Structures are given as structure tokens and as C-alpha cells.
Amino acid sequence: MEGETMFALTVRDFADHLVDEVAAATTAEVESGDSPRLACLLDRASRVGCxxxxxxxxxxxxxxxxxxxxxxxxxxxxxxxxxxxxxxxxxxxxxxxxxxxxxxxxxxxxxxxxxxxxxxxxxxxxxxxxxxxxxxxxxxxxxxxxxxxxxxxxxxxxxxxxxxxxxxxxxxxxxxxxxxxxxxxAAESDDPEAIPASENSELNEMTLTSDDEGRTVSSISLDALTGEELSAALDPLMRPVPQPDGSRDPRSTAQRRADALGQIVRTYLAGSERPTSGGVLPHVSLIVPTTGTPGDGVARLGFTGPVGSATVGLALCSSAVSAVVVDGEGVPLDVGREHRLMTPGIRKALAARDCGCAFPGCGRPVSWTDAHHIVPWSEGGDTSVGNGVLLCRMHHTLVHNSEWQVVPGDDGHPWFIEPGSSQPIRSHARRTLTSHTDAAA
Ligand SMILES: [Zn+2]
Ligand SMILES: [Zn+2]
Known part of the structure; x- marks a missing residue:
């Protein structure tokens, strides 16, 4: 190797020696049974009497x-x-x-x-x-x-x-x-100026790592005031949302807290007043290959890596996402999001029509919603009021990940069809599910 020094050579000799030490035992070594090499121990260990x-x-x-x-x-x-x-x-x-x-x-x-x-x-x-x-x-x-x-x-x-x-x-x-x-x-210290640990922001820390399944795992330790701010921000977003039939929200407190944090992050990423990083506003990058050999065709997110098609669909509806479509060689083909994202004008019209999450029984406020394409943008669905519906992230995820269907109704409102059912439910219908089916196309 170029520029190798005597130090590197010494370490390399040592590494080579270790490699030799574990290289497979020869027949002669095995038969003699008295070689001190580690490989011979490894080999003998599979025999009885070790x-x-x-x-x-x-x-x-x-x-x-x-x-x-x-x-x-x-x-x-x-x-x-x-x-x-x-x-x-x-x-x-x-x-x-x-x-x-x-x-x-x-x-x-x-x-x-x-x-x-x-x-x-x-x-x-x-x-x-x-x-x-x-x-x-x-x-x-x-x-x-x-x-x-x-x-x-x-x-x-x-x-x-x-x-x-x-x-x-x-x-x-x-x-x-x-x-x-x-x-x-800290208790022994008689310094009256000393800040108690509960209020010391210098002890704050947060870990953020990926586990073996590719999930993001975090632990967090905050001083009292920052913790209070976090709780105050999460609290209103953590309220249970009843199911369409009026039964209670099946999510645990921990699930609702995680959903609330996701909501806060998305609201932040969708806003314009956030610090830039290297001259660009922080955003979520989704890299979508269009062609290429099988196996190369998996979309991935900038930080967390490969994701399945349901997540790609969800991400394409999110205004915090910049989609980059690349060809088989990884060359960007389309970095535009003008045609993909609902314009502020369309969003306003959707807000006036849906008044929040349109999923039956939900009604979370407009500011918590994504503008979902009823016919996906990637399948040629247009970006229009007729093809749009406001959904909170929980119901948006449900629509992308399950068999729930959204259909535009003749009344100009989105209708929802439960998996295994053929009876459309009108947007916002609560508890008493409608039997009026002819309004849906
Ligand atoms: Zn969507
Ligand atoms: Zn909802």
C-alpha cells in the first residue's frame, strides 16, 4: 500500500500473525494433536474429550x-x-x-x-x-x-x-x-448557587439510533423546564380519538405520545420559519428509483434507509418530503414537487370542505392533516380538490397501509369504504353509519 509507514507495517505483521493463528488446521496438525495454534484448539473442540x-x-x-x-x-x-x-x-x-x-x-x-x-x-x-x-x-x-x-x-x-x-x-x-x-x-455541596440536577440543562441529552430492524430508537433526558415545554406541546396532540363506531381509541398512551411527536415534527418541517442547513430548509428526502435491475428498485429515505411501497405512497402526500426520482444509474430525473403537492389554494378549498381530518369519526383540526391524493400521484392522479382529501397522519397511514378506500362522492365529499364492506361511509359520519349508498360514485 502506498505511503505505508513502519508503524502500519508492524500492526499489519501482527494482524497477519493472528490470521495465521486461526487459519484452518492441517491434517498433520490435527493428527499430531500438539500444535499450539488457536486453529488446532478450534478444531479439537469439536471432538470429544476437549x-x-x-x-x-x-x-x-x-x-x-x-x-x-x-x-x-x-x-x-x-x-x-x-x-x-x-x-x-x-x-x-x-x-x-x-x-x-x-x-x-x-x-x-x-x-x-x-x-x-x-x-x-x-x-x-x-x-x-x-x-x-x-x-x-x-x-x-x-x-x-x-x-x-x-x-x-x-x-x-x-x-x-x-x-x-x-x-x-x-x-x-x-x-x-x-x-x-x-x-x-451534589447533595453534599454547600454551594447555594448550585443548580439542582432536575433543573440543570447541562445534563440534557438525547440519543437517536437505528435498531436492527431499521426502526429509530431514542432516549431523552431533559431539565424541568424543557420537559415541561415538551409535555405542553405533546399534551393537546395526545388526546384519544374515538373509532368511527364510537368505541375508544385503541392506541396506548405511549403510542399516542409517539404519534403526537410525529405530528409536531411534521408541522415544524412544513413551516417556513426553520433554520436552514447548508443553505436549504431541512426536509425529508425520498429517493425513488424508476428503473434498474430488481433489488435496486427499492425507494429509500435520506436518514433511515429503505422503505416499502406503502410508506412511499404516504411520503409522496407529505409536504415535508422532497421526492427525488432517479433512474437505474441513480441520476435524478425529476426533483419537482410543484405538480405533486396540493397548492395553498387547493388546501384552502379542502379545508373549507373537510374542516379537518375527513375520516369518519375523526375531525382532527386542519393544521394536523396531510392532503392525500385519492388516486395516487404516482398512478396519474391529478392534484385537484376533486382528487384530494384531508387526513390526519393516523388515518392517512391507515388509508395507505390497509384496505380502507376513499372515493369521491357525487355530493362533492369524500366517502370511505371499510375493508370487507361495500357500504360507503360519508366523511365525518359518526357512530350512526349511513345506509345511504347512492351518493358515492
Ligand atoms: Zn396519501
Ligand atoms: Zn383522522
């Missing part, structure tokens, strides 16, 4: 080797950061690691561990000797930082706390111990 202690101690030593390598990686990353490589490459350090194939969570942790090792002697030593896993090192480093925020520590106190936290045996225990320590020290 030695438990030998296998277990090999597992321990491999874990230690992993820890040593993870520690070396964290220190290297810290050096890269210090000499300014990310700045020169115009990337953050975690992004740089992700570019070379490191998983996002590991990339962020590696960067943090480099900093922890720089500040905390015991963490640096544990990483170097391999008795400290990257997960533990990170939790200890974060624990010390969290305690420091609640009750400021000087350097010797930080070193002592790190050693104390290292006595725990799992990252979970370290986290709990750090929290207890923070509360204890």
Missing part, C-alpha cells in the same frame, strides 16, 4: 486481545484528531471512521474512549493492558463526566472517581454507580 479450562482461558485471552486493539484504535483516533486529519478531510472524526467501515455506534465510542484515555490514567492503563473493554472504558469516562457536571471535580478527584467506578463489573453497574455518586456529591 478441555473446558483450555477453551475458556482462550476466550478470555482473545477478549483481552480485542480490548488491547480497541484501546490502540482509540488512541490512534485521538492522535488523528489532535493532528487535525478530520479538519483537513472536512469530516467529523466519527464520520471518518464510518467511511472506513466502522459501525456508527462503535465509531462514536472509539472517539470518546480516546478522550477518556487522555484524561483518566486508570482508563488509559486498563485499555493498554487489555483488562478494560471498550464498553466499560466508555461508561467510566462518561460516568466521570456526568458526575463532574452535577458536582464539579478537580483532576485528582476525577482520577479517584474513575478508579472507584472501575471496581464495578458491568457497564450498567458503572452507570448506576456514577449516577448515585453524582446525586450524593
Amino acid at each position: 478441555d473446558d479450562a483450555e477453551i475458556l482461558s482462550a476466550i478470555v485471552e482473545v477478549a483481552r486481545a480485542q480490548n488491547v486493539l480497541a484501546g490502540a484504535q482509540a488512541l490512534l483516533v485521538r492522535v488523528a484528531d489532535r493532528v487535525g486529519i478530520p479538519v483537513r478531510k472536512r469530516l467529523s472524526m466519527p464520520s471518518l471512521l464510518m467511511e472506513i467501515g466502522v459501525a456508527p455506534a462503535v465509531a462514536h465510542r472509539t472517539v470518546r474512549n480516546g478522550r477518556h484515555a487522555e484524561r483518566l490514567d486508570s482508563v488509559a492503563r486498563g485499555m493498554r493492558d487489555g483488562y478494560l473493554s471498550p464498553e466499560m472504558a466508555d461508561e467510566v469516562g462518561r460516568g466521570v463526566a456526568a458526575v463532574d457536571k452535577r458536582a464539579p471535580l478537580d483532576n485528582p478527584e476525577k482520577q479517584t472517581l474513575a478508579r472507584k467506578l472501575l471496581l464495578n463489573s458491568t457497564p450498567g453497574e458503572v452507570k448506576a454507580a456514577a449516577k448515585a455518586e453524582g446525586i450524593r456529591l
Whole structure:
């Protein structure tokens, strides 16, 4: 490789040695049964009479080797950061690691561990000797930082706390111990100016990650005032909505809260007064391939990745979405949304007609609704009052994801047909379902 240094060569020799160590055992090695190579242990382990202690101690030593390598990686990353490589490459350090194939969570942790090792002697030593896993090192480093925020520590106190936290045996225990320590020290501090933890916005944090199924998972910790603002914003949007037959809203409180958050985010994205990012208003990007070989034809969202056709349909009705249609080579064909989105004039007419979500029994306010195309835009449906209907996100999702149908009625209003039924229900019909069928086309 070009520009390889002696350091890289040393590490490469080491890696090559490890690869040799696990390369499949030869017949001769298996027959002699006394080769010290790891591969021979791996092979022998499938036979009867293997030695438990030998296998277990090999597992321990491999874990230690992993820890040593993870520690070396964290220190290297810290050096890269210090000499300014990310700045020169115009990337953050975690992004740089992700570019070379490191998983996002590991990339962020590696960067943090480099900093922890720089500040905390015991963490640096544990990483170097391999008795400290990257997960533990990170939790200890974060624990010390969290305690420091609640009750400021000087350097010797930080070193002592790190050693104390290292006595725990799992990252979970370290986290709990750090929290207890923070509360204890904050209570002990006689500083009358000290902000109680419940009101300290410096302790605020929010995680946002993707799980194995591609779902977005978040945890959030807020000070009292920000928490109050969040609750106040969510509360009116969390009200239960009765079913068309008058039965209660089947959604749990947690589901209604998540739906309310989605509503707030969409309202924000649809508004014009929001800070720009790189000169453009933040928006949701949907990349839709039109042609290409099977398997390449899956649409994807900018941040969260591949999505199915029902979600694509839903997204195409949303004003917060910029759809980019690309050909088989990924070249944009159409970035316009002028023809796809209902104009303000059409939306006004729909608002006057539907007065909110038109789904039977709903009636959520106009500002909470998407303008849905009855015949999808992607199937040639036009962008007009006749082909439009206002639906809240819950009912909009239902219409896209289930067999519920919307049909324009002769009375100029949208009518709804329940799955398995042929009897249209008029928009806003509540409890007493109509038997008047001839109004629907
Ligand atoms: Zn729609
Ligand atoms: Zn609704």
C-alpha cells in the first residue's frame, strides 16, 4: 500500500500473525494433536474429550486481545484528531471512521474512549493492558463526566472517581454507580448557587439510533423546564380519538405520545420559519428509483434507509418530503414537487370542505392533516380538490397501509369504504353509519 509507514507495517505483521493463528488446521496438525495454534484448539473442540479450562482461558485471552486493539484504535483516533486529519478531510472524526467501515455506534465510542484515555490514567492503563473493554472504558469516562457536571471535580478527584467506578463489573453497574455518586456529591455541596440536577440543562441529552430492524430508537433526558415545554406541546396532540363506531381509541398512551411527536415534527418541517442547513430548509428526502435491475428498485429515505411501497405512497402526500426520482444509474430525473403537492389554494378549498381530518369519526383540526391524493400521484392522479382529501397522519397511514378506500362522492365529499364492506361511509359520519349508498360514485 502506498505511503505505508513502519508503524502500519508492524500492526499489519501482527494482524497477519493472528490470521495465521486461526487459519484452518492441517491434517498433520490435527493428527499430531500438539500444535499450539488457536486453529488446532478450534478444531479439537469439536471432538470429544476437549478441555473446558483450555477453551475458556482462550476466550478470555482473545477478549483481552480485542480490548488491547480497541484501546490502540482509540488512541490512534485521538492522535488523528489532535493532528487535525478530520479538519483537513472536512469530516467529523466519527464520520471518518464510518467511511472506513466502522459501525456508527462503535465509531462514536472509539472517539470518546480516546478522550477518556487522555484524561483518566486508570482508563488509559486498563485499555493498554487489555483488562478494560471498550464498553466499560466508555461508561467510566462518561460516568466521570456526568458526575463532574452535577458536582464539579478537580483532576485528582476525577482520577479517584474513575478508579472507584472501575471496581464495578458491568457497564450498567458503572452507570448506576456514577449516577448515585453524582446525586450524593451534589447533595453534599454547600454551594447555594448550585443548580439542582432536575433543573440543570447541562445534563440534557438525547440519543437517536437505528435498531436492527431499521426502526429509530431514542432516549431523552431533559431539565424541568424543557420537559415541561415538551409535555405542553405533546399534551393537546395526545388526546384519544374515538373509532368511527364510537368505541375508544385503541392506541396506548405511549403510542399516542409517539404519534403526537410525529405530528409536531411534521408541522415544524412544513413551516417556513426553520433554520436552514447548508443553505436549504431541512426536509425529508425520498429517493425513488424508476428503473434498474430488481433489488435496486427499492425507494429509500435520506436518514433511515429503505422503505416499502406503502410508506412511499404516504411520503409522496407529505409536504415535508422532497421526492427525488432517479433512474437505474441513480441520476435524478425529476426533483419537482410543484405538480405533486396540493397548492395553498387547493388546501384552502379542502379545508373549507373537510374542516379537518375527513375520516369518519375523526375531525382532527386542519393544521394536523396531510392532503392525500385519492388516486395516487404516482398512478396519474391529478392534484385537484376533486382528487384530494384531508387526513390526519393516523388515518392517512391507515388509508395507505390497509384496505380502507376513499372515493369521491357525487355530493362533492369524500366517502370511505371499510375493508370487507361495500357500504360507503360519508366523511365525518359518526357512530350512526349511513345506509345511504347512492351518493358515492
Ligand atoms: Zn396519501
Ligand atoms: Zn383522522
